[in-house]
Amino acid sequence: MATQPMLVGNVVLISVDIQGHPDAMPGTAGIPHMGGYHDLVANAERLVAAARDNAxxxxxxxxxxxxxxxxIGRETDGAEDMHCVEGDLSTGLWPTLTPRDGEPHIVKRRYSCFIGTELDIVLRGYRADTLVLMGGLTDVCVHYTFADAHQRDFYVRVVEDAVGGSSRPAHDASLAAMEYLQAGARRRTDEIVAAFNDLGAQRRATAAGAAVPVQVRS
Structure with a gap:
């Protein structure tokens, strides 16, 4: 079985639909198997902070x-009702996980982050090699984005304690399916944060500020 380093080349962190507001969503809404939405948010905050600290x-x-x-298309043909309606409090990005000036904020109409969006163009601009996914739902938007990225020949990593699924079985099954596509895809917040810090240290040790393709950890 082929194995790859944790991070290969230029890395981009993708925050997939971490939406809602404390006043609109109970702490366990949607992902009770994780112990609550706030667990996902806390890990996502760490990942974003580490990414920003390391450019x-x-x-x-x-x-x-x-x-x-x-x-909405066919998105209400299955278990989901009308969701993510424009203007609803629960549709906005989570208050602590919003873009800073210069960071892309992309609105999508389908589950995959690639369908009908400018993501391909943005990733070409970043000369991206590895995508790190966090957010939700594990078995829907994260999984479909992972599969589409895989078929575009990106290295993809999913942070399993920073994603949440529609149920624990669905969450686990999707993580297993992603690992099937890319051995070593499943990672945890602590190791991704450490890898981001390693990457930042390597880049700071080089002469210029340009992103240098490197391989970080295995």
């Missing part, structure tokens, strides 16, 4: 649908 780009995604349902 690793962060791209923020937000799923939004028009109230008319014009762009």
């Amino acid at each position: 690793i780009p962060v791209v923020f995604f937000q799923e939004v649908h028009r109230p008319s349902g014009l762009d």
Whole structure:
């Protein structure tokens, strides 16, 4: 079985639909198997902070649908009702996980971050090699984004304690499916933060500020 270092070349952190507001979502909404939404948020905050500290780009995604349902497509044909409606408090990005000036914020109408968005263009601009995914849902938007990235020949890592699924079985099954596609895809917040710090240290040790393709940890 092929194995790869944890991070290869230029890295981009992708925040997949970490949406909602403390006033609109109970602490265990949607992902009780993780112990609550705030566990995911806390880990995501650490990842974003480490990325920023080490000059690793962060791209923020937000799923939004028009109230008319014009762009919802087939998304309500299964278990999901109308969701992520424009203007709803729970549709906004989580207050502590929003882009700073210069960080891309991309609105999407479908589950995959690649469908109908400018992500391909943004990743070309960053000369991205490795994508690190966090957010939700593990078995929906994260999984579909992972699969689309894999088929575009990116290295992809999913931070398993910074994603949450529609249920524990669905969460676990999707993580297993992603690991099947890329051995070593499943990672945890502590090791990704450490790898970001390693990458930043390597870059600071080089003469110029340009991103240098490197391989970090295995």
